[in-house]
Amino acid sequence: MIILITGTPGVGKTTVSGLLAEKINAYLIDINKLVDEKHLYTGIDEEKGYKIVNLDDLFNELDHIVGEIDYLNEYILIEGHLSHLFEKSDLVIVLRANPDMLQGRMKTKGWNKPKIRENIEAEAIDICSYEAFEIHGDKVNEIDTSNVSPEEVVGLIIDVIKGDKKFPVGSVDFLEYLGKF
Numbered sequence: 001m002i003i004l005i006t007g008t009p010g011v012g013k014t015t016v017s018g019l020l021a022e023k024i025n026a027y028l029i030d031i032n033k034l035v036d037e038k039h040l041y042t043g044i045d046e047e048k049g050y051k052i053v054n055l056d057d058l059f060n061e062l063d064h065i066v067g068e069i070d071y072l073n074e075y076i077l078i079e080g081h082l083s084h085l086f087e088k089s090d091l092v093i094v095l096r097a098n099p100d101m102l103q104g105r106m107k108t109k110g111w112n113k114p115k116i117r118e119n120i121e122a123e124a125i126d127i128c129s130y131e132a133f134e135i136h137g138d139k140v141n142e143i144d145t146s147n148v149s150p151e152e153v154v155g156l157i158i159d160v161i162k163g164d165k166k167f168p169v170g171s172v173d174f175l176e177y178l179g180k181f
């Protein structure tokens with residue numbers, strides 16, 4: 001089973017994916033690490049401090065890795081804010097966090113103001129959920145992490161994997177925060 005874990009930077013993808021991978025014994029692919037290790041970028045946006053990822057190279061690399069794993073019988077977690085752009089999936093989890101909460105988490109990470117504002121606006125207008133839904137349709141679930149611990153988020157994802165719970169796109173709405181920051 002291929003599970004994509006996506007969401008705005010700072011929502012908790014890395015934290016949750018690490019815990020989840022341990023719990024369900026999944027093969028974990030961290031896109032940020034992969035991009036660094038395999039040099040899958042064309043340059044660096046100095047102002048924003050982002051790597052400009054070569055998406056074709058990234059998808060080729062993911063195809064290659066996924067092709068070597070028996071994903072009908074094993075779990076593969078692909079984690080990163082670009083993961084939902086990869087077309088192969090059985091399940092897509094978009095982690096969400098309300099912009100007030102997200103701002104706090106980003107400050108803890110020491111990010112600068114423009115980077116925080118850009119990401120908060122992306123979260124307020126549901127960019128990841130929207131893009132994920134366009135590509136993966138009903139496979140996409142959105143989980144609001146605002147007031148739950150990473151361990152609880154892992155529990156909710158396991159419920160979704162088992163088919164016990166569903167969180168369809170549209171269930172989380174932070175539009176009221178738009179323009180507040």
Ligand code: DAT
Nearest residue numbers: 009010011012013014015105145148149150
């Ligand atoms: P991402 O990988 O999406 O960029 P992260 O896993 O690095 O995010 O988490 C960002 C920060 O937020 C980090 O300091 C841990 C914290 N965090 C993650 N999930 C959380 C949760 N559910 N509740 C509170 N804090 C959380």
